[in-house]
Amino acid sequence: MNRGLELLGRSVVGFITRGKPEARPVDAKALARLQSALRPGDVLLVEGSMKVSAAIKYLTQSTWSHAALYVGETGQFSEQGEPLVLAEVEMDVGCVLSPLSKYGAFGTRICRPQALDREGRAIVVDYVLERLGTQYDLKNILDLMRWLIPIPWAPPSWRRRMIALGSGDPTRAICSTLIAQAFEAARYPVLPTVEYAQAMDEEDFEEILHIRHHSLYMPRDFDISPYFAVVKPTLESGFDYRALTWALEPCPAQQQLAAAE
DSSP, X not given: OHHHHHHHHHHHHHHHTTTOOOOXXXXXXXXXXXXXXXXXXXXXXXXXXXXXXXXXXXXHTSSOOEEEEEOOOOSOBOTTSOBEEEEEEETTTEEEEEEGGGGTTSOEEEXXXXXXXXXXXXXXHHHHHTTTTOEEOOSOHHHHHHHHSOOTTOOHHHHHHHTOOOOSOTTEEOHHHHHHHHHHHTTOOSSOXXXXXXXXXXXXXXXXXXXXXXXXXXXXXXXXXXTEEEEOHHHHTTOOGGGOOOOSOOOHHHHHHHHHO
16 A cells, blocks of 8 residues: 555656756856855745645745755765755655755745854754655655645635645655754744743743644745744845946936926
């Protein structure tokens, strides 16, 4: 039975991963800015182009359909000689290392865990690196198939549960799940459930955080988390609007004045 589900799962994955990002020319300057802005432990969100990406965006009501963890220099290189600095989970190959240029032509966003110290970042990075080769969870094939058929009438509160994957097998993972587990290992919050308990003062309440099950996390959670900051490479590199080169065209206000005359 499990063998049959595995084969069916691979067939479905082969279909929904069509349109996988391929090598293409990228903006070298933009890629360099992105590289310089990243730190180990940062989460890189990606606006994907695969068939499944559109369904993930619908279910999550978000621009982001994929998440990868920046792990820094690993000493490993791609066939093209590029350093492998991203750890991610791909449906068809599992947890792998990838070069940053893989997503250089896609919309991306850096989400940085605030106040996470060097030790905490090391825990997060090591957790993911130790799981390289982990396979994508294909046991729950019904969830994978539901991605292909977005349900317009599904209320937002149901969509998160519809996308919750996971067979409970510790040797398998999905992109958001693995990263969420890594931060859980460092006891760093992403979007915990908050319980309010009355403090000793009786006039104040204490926040008690409960770790949400990792299978319920999705890429956008790192974006909306109050504990992660959005880092913009253009601003990090020292943005100066006065140094911008503008086209020699009349501004709209000048055109209106000319038309009025």
